[in-house]
Amino acid sequence: MASGSQQSVANITSGISPSEIPIHTSSQAVERHNSSQTVIQPHEDSSNSNSESAVADKKKSTALGISKGPQNSKKAPWGVKWRSSSWFITTVVTLGVTTDILTYTIVVPVLPYRLQVLNYHNISALTSWLLFAYSIGILVCTLPVAYFFHKYPYRRSPLIVAVLVLEVAVILFMTINAYWVMVLSRFIQGASSTVVWSVGFALICENVEEKHVGRQIGFAYSGVSIGLTIAPPIGGALYQHVGWHAPFIFCIIVLAVDLIMRLFVIEQKDLRKWEEQNHDSTQTESKTSEQEEKRVKSAEIPTNQLDNPDDPSPKPVNSSEIEQENSESSQSGTGNQVSSDTSITSDSEKKEEVVELSGWKVITTMVKSGRGMTGFWVTFLYGLIIGLFEPSLTLRVQEVWHKNSDFVGLIYLAAAAPTFISGPIIGALADKYGSEFIMLPCLIFALPWLPLMMLKKSLAGFIVLFALAEVALQCASGPAGLEVTLVSRQTPGISEIHQFAAMNIAFAASSAIGAVIGGQMYDHISNGWLAICWFAFALTLVSLPLPFIFSGNKPLYRRWIHRNKSIEDKSEENRSEEHQTQTQTQTQTQAQSAATTEVIYS
Numbered sequence: 335m336a337s338g339s340q341q342s343v344a345n346i347t348s349g350i351s352p353s354e355i356p357i358h359t360s361s362q363a364v365e366r367h368n369s370s371q372t373v374i375q376p377h378e379d380s381s382n383s384n385s386e387s388a389v390a391d392k393k394k395s396t397a398l399g400i401s402k403g404p405q406n407s408k409k410a411p412w413g414v415k416w417r418s419s420s421w422f423i424t425t426v427v428t429l430g431v432t433t434d435i436l437t438y439t440i441v442v443p444v445l446p447y448r449l450q451v452l453n454y455h456n457i458s459a460l461t462s463w464l465l466f467a468y469s470i471g472i473l474v475c476t477l478p479v480a481y482f483f484h485k486y487p488y489r490r491s492p493l494i495v496a497v498l499v500l501e502v503a504v505i506l507f508m509t510i511n512a513y514w515v516m517v518l519s520r521f522i523q524g525a526s527s528t529v530v531w532s533v534g535f536a537l538i539c540e541n542v543e544e545k546h547v548g549r550q551i552g553f554a555y556s557g558v559s560i561g562l563t564i565a566p567p568i569g570g571a572l573y574q575h576v577g578w579h580a581p582f583i584f585c586i587i588v589l590a591v592d593l594i595m596r597l598f599v600i601e602q603k604d605l606r607k608w609e610e611q612n613h614d615s616t617q618t619e620s621k622t623s624e625q626e627e628k629r630v631k632s633a634e635i636p637t638n639q640l641d642n643p644d645d646p647s648p649k650p651v652n653s654s655e656i657e658q659e660n661s662e663s664s665q666s667g668t669g670n671q672v673s674s675d676t677s678i679t680s681d682s683e684k685k686e687e688v689v690e691l692s693g694w695k696v697i698t699t700m701v702k703s704g705r706g707m708t709g710f711w712v713t714f715l716y717g718l719i720i721g722l723f724e725p726s727l728t729l730r731v732q733e734v735w736h737k738n739s740d741f742v743g744l745i746y747l748a749a750a751a752p753t754f755i756s757g758p759i760i761g762a763l764a765d766k767y768g769s770e771f772i773m774l775p776c777l778i779f780a781l782p783w784l785p786l787m788m789l790k791k792s793l794a795g796f797i798v799l800f801a802l803a804e805v806a807l808q809c810a811s812g813p814a815g816l817e818v819t820l821v822s823r824q825t826p827g828i829s830e831i832h833q834f835a836a837m838n839i840a841f842a843a844s845s846a847i848g849a850v851i852g853g854q855m856y857d858h859i860s861n862g863w864l865a866i867c868w869f870a871f872a873l874t875l876v877s878l879p880l881p882f883i884f885s886g887n888k889p890l891y892r893r894w895i896h897r898n899k900s901i902e903d904k905s906e907e908n909r910s911e912e913h914q915t916q917t918q919t920q921t922q923t924q925a926q927s928a929a930t931t932e933v934i935y936s
Contacts, residue, residue, distance in 0.1 A: 462853025465721065769886045770888070777806070781871060
């Protein structure tokens with residue numbers, strides 16, 4: 335019986351016609367079907383048991399979906415909703431910005447003390463070169479990173495690699511005391527940070543609704559304030575009370591948390607691919623099961639129901655009919671494929687029409703615009719002045735007031751803490767009233783505090799003056815990103831990753847130049863701190879015309895010109911009205927005199 339059932343199944347699957355199949359009664363068919371199941375079932379169980387061990391390991395490795403995002407599986411990845419949500423992606427990028435600023439700033443208050451312990455000389459100059467190496471890493475790698483990941487839109491993988499490289503750089507800087515290794519590790523650290531500032535913000539723009547992009551980017555930028563606020567006091571306190579390795583171990587722990595967060599990210603494009611693959615596989619399995627069901631039922635129909643048209647049960651299906659259906663389905667699939675190929679071709683033609691600009695071409699194109707040039711210059715000015723003070727502020731506080739590293743960290747905390755409040759307020763005011771009413775007043779407000787920082791009488795007064803100057807410059811640079819964004823949206827060939835890369839280059843170049851200039855001035859000029867303060871004042875003063883002439887939709891210069899023109903127009907209108915009134919009066923007087931004369935003669 336088992337051999338007969340196997341022969342029957344073999345005849346069905348070999349494609350012979352139903353007339354060649356032996357016809358049995360209903361009980362015989364059922365018995366044959368049951369016997370075929372008893373023979374085939376153990377074979378299927380053995381094959382399933384062999385494949386379960388191979389699939390089990392794969393399920394374990396991709397259970398959380400963190401190796402390559404969503405896999406080709408019927409079951410959705412764990413936590414797919416919150417892992418692909420806009421808020422989780424924004425949180426990951428914000429943490430990445432915070433860790434980048436943290437690892438950069440945490441060494442600023444402790445580097446001079448560390449170099450003194452290692453018996454180096456010209457401490458300010460050596461500190462400035464270490465800060466310069468970080469900025470040069472950003473400057474050199476930003477354009478290649480932006481160009482490559484604009485052409486090949488990978489987002490999650492480079493963010494994971496970047497945080498691993500950053501961990502290696504931190505370990506090198508912590509463990510090896512050779513100065514050239516310190517410089518190399520700072521360069522690597524700057525190179526890895528370019529991924530966060532270009533690819534990370536592009537990840538937000540691509541996975542967030544357009545109407546919420548500005549809000550989410552604002553939250554991501556808050557990572558700068560968080561890093562600047564917590565890094566100096568933590569670094570100074572850990573170095574003072576625990577030792578040189580403590581600040582960097584703290585950074586390694588934070589970077590490990592950042593790595594775990596990046597591993598859990600699921601991009602919207604990966605989620606869509608997973609949904610499409612599972613939809614296609616489900617359709618294929620349903621079609622296969624329907625065809626197999628038809629074939630089995632055709633072999634089990636009793637003889638007395640083969641030619642009965644009134645019987646509702648399914649009729650035996652000829653293999654030629656099945657082949658015809660398969661050919662029709664394949665033809666329809668071919669038609670769909672042709673239409674899909676046509677749509678793909680049209681999409682590719684549209685993509686070919688997109689303008690492609692090189693990295694430097696992006697910068698030069700945006701600088702040609704007055705608003706873009708102003709945004710870049712104000713960002714450059716902010717980085718330049720911050721770079722001037724970074725290698726020299728610690729030495730100034732130590733020289734005049736004899737304070738250690740943990741107190742210097744508190745000075746940076748006092749300067750960075752107000753940005754938590756000022757940043758969102760300045761952004762809201764710029765959106766409501768325009769950048770022209772923010773950038774110029776903030777630059778003017780920063781002018782008096784810069785030369786007053788030369789005073790030595792009060793440490794508390796020095797801290798307040800430094801905080802006022804830094805907050806004013808930070809508020810002036812806040813709308814600069816909005817100016818560059820508006821220019822880039824009006825320029826074909828410039829994407830979000832280009833925009834953030836260009837802003838990153840401006841800040842990196844300025845902070846590198848400022849660090850070198852500040853360090854050299856403090857070490858090689860008799861009163862280096864005085865020279866630094868006056869140099870920062872002069873830079874701010876000569877920068878005032880740019881936001882006055884170019885910033886905003888309607889710059890203050892145009893408003894002032896139009897106001898004068900409107901005043902002149904009104905005065906001319908008033909003079910013309912007076913002239914018309916005088917003319918009418920004279921005409922009336924002449925008419926009255928003529929009428930009087932006529933009456934007299936009459």
